[in-house]
Amino acid sequence: MTGQGVTRGLHGAGAGIEAPPIVELRNAGKRFGSVTALHDVTLALRSGEVTAVLGPNGAGKTTLIGLMLGLLHPSTGSARLFGLHPQSRAGRERTGVMLQISGLPATLKVRELVRLFRLYYPEPLPLDDILEFSGLVGLEERLYGNLSGGEQQRVHLALAICGDPKLLFLDEPTAKLDIELRREFWKGVERAIARGCTVLFTTHHLDEADAYAERIVVIHKGRVAADGPKAEIKARVAGKRVRVRTRLKPEALRTEPLVHEVERVGDRLEFVTERPEALIPRLTALDPDLSDLEVGAGALEDVFLSLIRDQGDGPTPR
Amino acid sequence: MTRTWQLYTEEVRCAFLQQIRVPLKFFEVPIGLLPSYVFGALLFNPPGPILLVIFGVLGTVNFGLLWLGLAVARERGQGWMRLKQASPMPPLWHFAGKVSVTLLNAVVFALGLLLVAGFAGHLPVTIGEVGVILAMITLGVLPFCALGLALAYAGGPNTAESLIVNVTVALLGLAALQFFEVGPAVLEAAVTALNTFSPAYHFMVLAFGGTGLPALQGGPAWLHGLALAGLTVGFLALAVVLYRRDEGRTHG
Numbered sequence: 347m348t349g350q351g352v353t354r355g356l357h358g359a360g361a362g363i364e365a366p367p368i369v370e371l372r373n374a375g376k377r378f379g380s381v382t383a384l385h386d387v388t389l390a391l392r393s394g395e396v397t398a399v400l401g402p403n404g405a406g407k408t409t410l411i412g413l414m415l416g417l418l419h420p421s422t423g424s425a426r427l428f429g430l431h432p433q434s435r436a437g438r439e440r441t442g443v444m445l446q447i448s449g450l451p452a453t454l455k456v457r458e459l460v461r462l463f464r465l466y467y468p469e470p471l472p473l474d475d476i477l478e479f480s481g482l483v484g485l486e487e488r489l490y491g492n493l494s495g496g497e498q499q500r501v502h503l504a505l506a507i508c509g510d511p512k513l514l515f516l517d518e519p520t521a522k523l524d525i526e527l528r529r530e531f532w533k534g535v536e537r538a539i540a541r542g543c544t545v546l547f548t549t550h551h552l553d554e555a556d557a558y559a560e561r562i563v564v565i566h567k568g569r570v571a572a573d574g575p576k577a578e579i580k581a582r583v584a585g586k587r588v589r590v591r592t593r594l595k596p597e598a599l600r601t602e603p604l605v606h607e608v609e610r611v612g613d614r615l616e617f618v619t620e621r622p623e624a625l626i627p628r629l630t631a632l633d634p635d636l637s638d639l640e641v642g643a644g645a646l647e648d649v650f651l652s653l654i655r656d657q658g659d660g661p662t663p664r
Numbered sequence: 665m666t667r668t669w670q671l672y673t674e675e676v677r678c679a680f681l682q683q684i685r686v687p688l689k690f691f692e693v694p695i696g697l698l699p700s701y702v703f704g705a706l707l708f709n710p711p712g713p714i715l716l717v718i719f720g721v722l723g724t725v726n727f728g729l730l731w732l733g734l735a736v737a738r739e740r741g742q743g744w745m746r747l748k749q750a751s752p753m754p755p756l757w758h759f760a761g762k763v764s765v766t767l768l769n770a771v772v773f774a775l776g777l778l779l780v781a782g783f784a785g786h787l788p789v790t791i792g793e794v795g796v797i798l799a800m801i802t803l804g805v806l807p808f809c810a811l812g813l814a815l816a817y818a819g820g821p822n823t824a825e826s827l828i829v830n831v832t833v834a835l836l837g838l839a840a841l842q843f844f845e846v847g848p849a850v851l852e853a854a855v856t857a858l859n860t861f862s863p864a865y866h867f868m869v870l871a872f873g874g875t876g877l878p879a880l881q882g883g884p885a886w887l888h889g890l891a892l893a894g895l896t897v898g899f900l901a902l903a904v905v906l907y908r909r910d911e912g913r914t915h916g
Binding site: 412415416417418419435438439441443445447448449450451453454458461462463465466467468489505509515 | 667670671674675677678681682683685686739742743744746747749750751752753754911912914
């Protein structure tokens with residue numbers, strides 16, 4: 347399961363009958379003064395989905411989650427959580443949340459924070475289970491303010507899962523974590539997914555979306571630029587990646603017709619091309635000493651950059 | 665123990681622990697006011713009951729507005745309230761916990777004030793009078809708690825903090841002006857009109873009522889008690905409306 351994404355079937359009511367969405371936005375828009383953060387978004391999450399929402403800074407990802415949670419009131423359209431108003435307690439009792447900005451009181455202990463949050467839910471997980479699940483065993487009596495960044499994120503995860511939620515919202519949950527801690531964090535989330543939890547997360551780490559999500563939604567300038575199964579989204583960029591160690595310079599290759607993009611990554615060049623079988627002989631002709639050749643599928647990053655470029659923003663291809 | 669009672673007691677416990685673990689936080693208001701009382705007692709020897717009443721009013725207003733109001737506004741800015749609003753937290757019990765700790769602080773302050781008054785001011789009070797003073801300060805803090813909660817959700821959290829401090833100063837100043845001749849009748853009328861909506865003024869009249877000094881009387885006590893009760897309900901209603909409109913802002 348690790349790193350391969352979690353694939354589970356929909357828990358429909360019967361053959362051919364689609365289960366109702368557990369989160370739904372219909373033509374939802376949000377304005378903050380004169381700024382429109384989201385335009386006419388229609389989106390539905392179904393039980394069991396693991397969805398990554400991607401987008402550049404300011405695209406509207408946090409606004410999207412805010413509408414779904416009932417933290418924000420839609421300026422247009424509607425939002426539903428488990429078929430109810432997002433602010434309804436019944437809906438929120440089935441939901442766990444990790445927000446991008448949510449400072450916890452520095453002078454409360456880990457055990458106190460979790461014990462308090464557990465009481466908000468009708469059927470919370472046992473306290474010891476929550477602490478073990480979140481990797482907080484041994485840290486129960488520490489003040490939140492005395493924890494490291496990674497430990498604090500684990501407390502946030504504990505508060506998100508303490509109610510045994512059916513739905514988890516994670517807004518850039520690993521933004522402050524190093525790669526080791528990110529891996530540990532996702533192990534905790536995978537345990538929640540294995541318990542049947544539906545997950546929606548936002549992230550700037552495209553490798554996380556690639557690894558853990560089944561469905562990708564790309565938001566850009568307040569609109570949904572793409573929405574679908576991961577494989578379908580990745581197939582949008584017709585191309586493969588070719589990596590090779592070579593003395594050739596990227597500037598000299600940008601005008602090659604077979605090359606969509608080229609960049610130097612460390613001591614290698616990375617190409618995006620639709621026809622690697624034609625490009626490789628061309629490269630070999632230019633540099634007979636090239637080595638360490640690898641050919642791989644197009645990456646989510648390529649799709650993402652391509653989508654936001656098409657919308658008139660983002661870096662231009664090299 | 666019912667879940668509701670468990671929740672309420674846990675909110676009280678957490679609110680209390682948050683402050684008690686910050687060095688001197690629990691004694692913020694007393695440390696600010698009690699030495700001033702001692703100074704006043706020495707300056708106006710004998711100080712009489714007026715000084716006790718003035719500092720009692722100052723402490724009561726400070727606990728409700730500055731202590732509670734600023735604490736709630738800061739938790740908004742921190743993002744703690746944003747997370748709680750996204751959870752199924754029943755807001756009633758969260759804020760009831762905070763108000764309960766504020767009442768506890770007010771009681772401790774009142775006891776400290778009486779002790780200091782007794783030693784430094786040589787103020788003889790009967791047990792009955794101690795009870796009345798404690799009750800007045802404890803109940804008197806409620807309208808300021810209600811106003812503090814409403815102001816804590818007025819605008820963004822940074823705006824709210826600024827508003828709370830300014831309103832506290834304005835209320836106390838306006839209330840004090842009521843008892844002096846401030847100049848033209850139109851100005852005095854304006855001060856009187858504004859003080860109709862000021863819990864500080866009504867509380868001050870009730871508190872001073874016990875001194876028996878004619879210059880500080882402000883009408884029948886029951887009228888001011890009724891005004892305080894009405895203002896408490898009004899401010900609480902406003903706090904509920906503002907809380908429901910809040911979208912979890914953490915700045916501004």
